[in-house]
Structures are given as structure tokens and as C-alpha cells.
Amino acid sequence: MSVNPWAGEVAVVIDGQPQRARLTLGALAELEAAMQAGSLIELVERFEAGRFSARDVLAVLLAGLRGGGWPGSAADLAQAEVAGGPVGAARVAAQLLARAFALPGEGACGASTGPG
Secondary structure (H helix, E strand, C coil): CCCCHHHCCEEEEECCEEEEECCCHHHHHHHHHHCCCCCHHHHHHHHHHCCCCHHHHHHHHHHHHHHCCCCCCHHHHHHCCECCHHHHHHHHHHHHHHHHHCCCCCCHHHCCCCCC
């Protein structure tokens, strides 16, 4: 599956199925409501500093998947197999944040913004 980094898209494989994820404005609003940080910038800073939790990763990943059209729930994602395991999920979450707040190639959140 091809993704468009200029549109903030990141590829992720959930239960063996390729999915497109991106943090739309609606997904960001959902993420802000669900997270334990005071702001989205605080969440980005946690990722940049490597101080994110599994809950942070799941929240970002779920918001991104919903922004990409995935119909699953938080419970579905919690039970799903994410390609690359916890490290792969954290990498996708960091890429989602980077692509939501920076142009491809700018490298926010310490994440690679190459094809992904």
C-alpha cells in the first residue's frame, strides 16, 4: 500500500492487514480529548524525549487509524497484532505526530519521515 507523507499518512499493518493512518483535525481533537497530557504539544514533547507510555502509543495509533478510515475500536486495537510489536507501534505513533506537525523531511519527534 502506498501512503502520501505530504497528507500526513503512515502505513501500519494491523492483524496482517495494511492500513493507512493519519491524524486529521478530527482525529487530533479525539486524541486531545483522550490523552493524559495537557496539550498535543505536551504529547509531542513526551515522544521527542522518549517518555511516552503504552497508553500514549495506543491513543495516537487509534486516532491515526480512525483518521485513515479504520472502523475498529480501542478494544479492537488493544487486542490486535501490530506489525513490529510495541516498538513498531511506537514508531508509527511517532511518525504520525511528526507528519501531523511538520512537512516531510523536517523530522519532528525524532521520527523518520521517509516512505513508510
